[in-house]
Amino acid sequence: ADLRAAIRQIKAALRNRIAASGRTVEDVFAVVEQRMRAEIEDITAARERGEAIWPVIDYADIAAGTVRPEALARLRRRGCLIVRGHFDHEQALGWDRDLVHYVESNGFFGNYRGPADDFFGSVGSRPEIYPVYWSSAQMQARQSDRMARVQAFLNSQWKHESEGVRWFDPARDSLYPDRIRRRPPGANSAGLGTHLDPGTLDLWMTQAYQQAFRHLFDGTVEQYDPWDAAYRTAGPQYPGSTMCSAFRTFQGWTALSDMAHDQGVLHAVPIPAAMAYLMLRPLLPDVPEDDMCGVTVNQTFPAGKTWHPLLMEAVSGIPDVRAGDSAWWHCDMIHSVAPVTDPAGR
Numbered sequence: 001a002d003l004r005a006a007i008r009q010i011k012a013a014l015r016n017r018i019a020a021s022g023r024t025v026e027d028v029f030a031v032v033e034q035r036m037r038a039e040i041e042d043i044t045a046a047r048e049r050g051e052a053i054w055p056v057i058d059y060a061d062i063a064a065g066t067v068r069p070e071a072l073a074r075l076r077r078r079g080c081l082i083v084r085g086h087f088d089h090e091q092a093l094g095w096d097r098d099l100v101h102y103v104e105s106n107g108f109f110g111n112y113r114g115p116a117d118d119f120f121g122s123v124g125s126r127p128e129i130y131p132v133y134w135s136s137a138q139m140q141a142r143q144s145d146r147m148a149r150v151q152a153f154l155n156s157q158w159k160h161e162s163e164g165v166r167w168f169d170p171a172r173d174s175l176y177p178d179r180i181r182r183r184p185p186g187a188n189s190a191g192l193g194t195h196l197d198p199g200t201l202d203l204w205m206t207q208a209y210q211q212a213f214r215h216l217f218d219g220t221v222e223q224y225d226p227w228d229a230a231y232r233t234a235g236p237q238y239p240g241s242t243m244c245s246a247f248r249t250f251q252g253w254t255a256l257s258d259m260a261h262d263q264g265v266l267h268a269v270p271i272p273a274a275m276a277y278l279m280l281r282p283l284l285p286d287v288p289e290d291d292m293c294g295v296t297v298n299q300t301f302p303a304g305k306t307w308h309p310l311l312m313e314a315v316s317g318i319p320d321v322r323a324g325d326s327a328w329w330h331c332d333m334i335h336s337v338a339p340v341t342d343p344a345g346r
Contacts, residue, residue, distance in 0.1 A: 003201070003297065004290035010205050014217050015283055021219020025283045028221040032276045033310070039077075039271045040314045053270055053316035054327075056082045059146065062153045076157060076227065079272035079330035082318060083150055086254065087141070092323035095137035096256035099180055102135045129192075133177040141254055142175050154250045154328060159228045167229040174246060181253075183264070191264060191339040194315065196278070196301040197251065198332050199237050201292065203279065203301075208235020216279055226272035226332060240298035251335075252328040255321045266327055267317045269303075269334040274311055278334075281307055303334045 018025055043053055055074040061067045062083065075081050108130065132138075141147060155170035203209045210217065211231040215224040229247070237245045259265060278301075282292040293307040305312050311334060318327050329335055 006205065007201070007292055008289050011283055011289060014204065017217045018219060018283075023219045025280065028216065028219070029277075029280045029284060031221050032216075032224075032273070032280060035273060036271065036277055036310055039273075040310065043270065043314050043316065047316075052319050054078065054080050054082050054268075054318050056084055056319070059083050059085045059150065063146075063149055067153075072157075076272075078270040079226070079333055080268055080270050081154070081328045082321065083326045083328065084322075085324060086150060086326040087144070087146060087324040089322055089324045092254070092256050095141065096323065098137040099132075099135055099182070099256065102137070103130065103132065103180075103182065108132070128183050129179050129181045132180050135180070137256075138177070138180065142177075148173065150326065150328075151250075157227060158249050159225065159230075162228065162230045165230070167231070167233050168247065168249075170249075176246070176248065192337040194267075194269075194303045194312070194334050194336040196275075196303060196332060196334055198275075198301070200240065200295055200297050200299065200301055202236065202238040203295075204282075204292065206235045206237075208232075211235075213276075213279055216276055221276065224273065224276050226275055226330065238297050248331045250328045251331060251333075252326055254324075254326045256323055258320075258322045260320050261317055264338045265318050265321075266329075267315050267336045267338055268329045269311050269314045270316055270329075271311070271314060272330045272332065274314075274334060275332040277311060278303065278308065308334075 015025055018028060046053060055071060055078055057067055057071055057075070061071075112131075151173045152171050155168070155173065158168075158170065160166060160168050160170050199209070203213070208231045212228075212235075213224075214231075215221055229249075233247045253266060278293075281287070282295070287293060287307070294302045303311065315334075315336070317338065321327065
């Protein structure tokens, strides 16, 4: 009922918990910040060498179980991935045509009377992400064996058993219905700002999430592993319309058209461990006592230059993609969609 009072209370409790370990908030944050600087320096150097930041793996290698160890290591370090040839190029283009027909034949903008979207409805332009979930094309992609193989491969990157508990089954995935993104000719979008989707104040205030992030608060920050699923499936999430209440190891998009890297594409901070920085940052003394760096209920978890300027240096867009490729990113990863003015509507 009183969020500001609750934030003050939880901050004091977490600081006391860290202090009980014999370390200070500044001590543990310095460990995380040093790790972030090392990762950002590596990303910056790779950019200067002209290298792609997002790892790329062929679907054929995933299906055959022949992904090279160095590619797996790169995936785990960056926390994101492009799957080349996830679906046949012509099949993806066909799904694109089917979706355009589905939206236009149903007169979406003239007839839609559903609930407003708290997040995507506020980007300052005609919506380009539509609350359309159950078209034939979407269902075909979700239920495809090729999708199941990629999801199982990505799930398996997580540590899913510990403390005598199997937190989830990596070979079994729930069918998650997500929206479609379409940019008609003349699209002029402000994009989607940098944010995360794993939760909001529940990440600090619930017992399960305090356990999930236990190493950040008990003085063992060096042991924090962003790939450890312990307690991630055990706790409740505060109600809201802008996040998913299920645990998703990765989030992903399937490209239904060819798109160049400078055409308003997905961007991310490719550092899975950046969540430690985000979780500890509100506990530092320069943040007001009743503020969690802008995190509140029923809104996406914001990230940006005000409180996280170091992390923003690492924001990296996906490379060129073709219809049928897919993009994936760790569920705790900061991501955004770049602004676009695209007369061709690509």
